[in-house]
Amino acid sequence: KQEVTQIPAALSVPEGENLVLNCSFTDSAIYNLQWFRQDPGKGLTSLLLIQSSQREQTSGRLNASLDKSSGRSTLYIAASQPGDSATYLCAVRGPQGNDYKLSFGAGTTVTVRA
Amino acid sequence: EAGVAQSPRYKIIEKRQSVAFWCNPISGHATLYWYQQILGQGPKLLIQFQNNGVVDDSQLPKDRFSAERLKGVDSTLKIQPAKLEDSAVYLCASSSPGVAWYGYTFGSGTRLTVV
Numbered sequence: 001k002q003e004v005t006q007i008p009a010a011l012s013v014p015e016g017e018n019l020v021l022n023c024s025f026t027d028s029a030i031y032n033l034q035w036f037r038q039d040p041g042k043g044l045t046s047l048l049l050i051q052s053s054q055r056e057q058t059s060g061r062l063n064a065s066l067d068k069s070s071g072r073s074t075l076y077i078a079a080s081q082p083g084d085s086a087t088y089l090c091a092v093r094g095p096q097g098n099d100y101k102l103s104f105g106a107g108t109t110v111t112v113r114a
Numbered sequence: 115e116a117g118v119a120q121s122p123r124y125k126i127i128e129k130r131q132s133v134a135f136w137c138n139p140i141s142g143h144a145t146l147y148w149y150q151q152i153l154g155q156g157p158k159l160l161i162q163f164q165n166n167g168v169v170d171d172s173q174l175p176k177d178r179f180s181a182e183r184l185k186g187v188d189s190t191l192k193i194q195p196a197k198l199e200d201s202a203v204y205l206c207a208s209s210s211p212g213v214a215w216y217g218y219t220f221g222s223g224t225r226l227t228v229v
């Protein structure tokens with residue numbers, strides 16, 4: 001069974017500092033990995049999707065890397081802003097039975113102080 | 115493209131009452147998922163549909179939860195009777211079946227509070 005762990009569970013940084021969020025997974029047989037953002041009590045917004053054959057994806061100030069063999073992904077957010085305050089969830093999609101299922105970490109809650 | 119639509123956004127009910135949530139997936143997405151997310155945890159899959167058939171409901175508490183997807187499009191998730199521990203955000207997501215490299219698209223969720 002796939003287990004996804006996110007460290008740290010919470011992070012507080014001053015505005016302008018770069019953020020580094022870590023995600024690890026136990027089964028390297030994945031198809032892709034997706035990073036989501038979630039505001040309190042709300043749904044999930046997809047940030048980046050990395051296919052298993054890719055090493056990284058970039059979108060604006062966000063960059064996500066994937067090392068499938070070691071079971072790790074890192075989300076970098078450059079020059080953080082108070083609007084980046086949210087919970088960031090990592091999810092991996094891998095084979096389970098005859099389908100592809102999404103397994104989530106518990107998230108990293110980020111606070112960017114003005 | 116339009117996203118995944120969910121309603122209501124918020125619901126407060128007393129324990130032992132019943133409640134229903136509605137989801138409309140992205141057009142053309144045959145696979146639909148319902149997730150439960152308890153505060154401080156990652157989402158947990160409750161049920162997965164492909165078209166109007168159930169693919170996986172192994173984690174659905176079937177004594178109180180039920181879900182249907184008539185005509186393979188919209189879906190409803192019902193809780194009857196609700197318990198305090200059902201307080202959570204209920205998320206609906208859709209994806210294309212058999213296409214593992216596509217990501218999931220989630221709706222805005224329904225926040226349920228049971229008092």
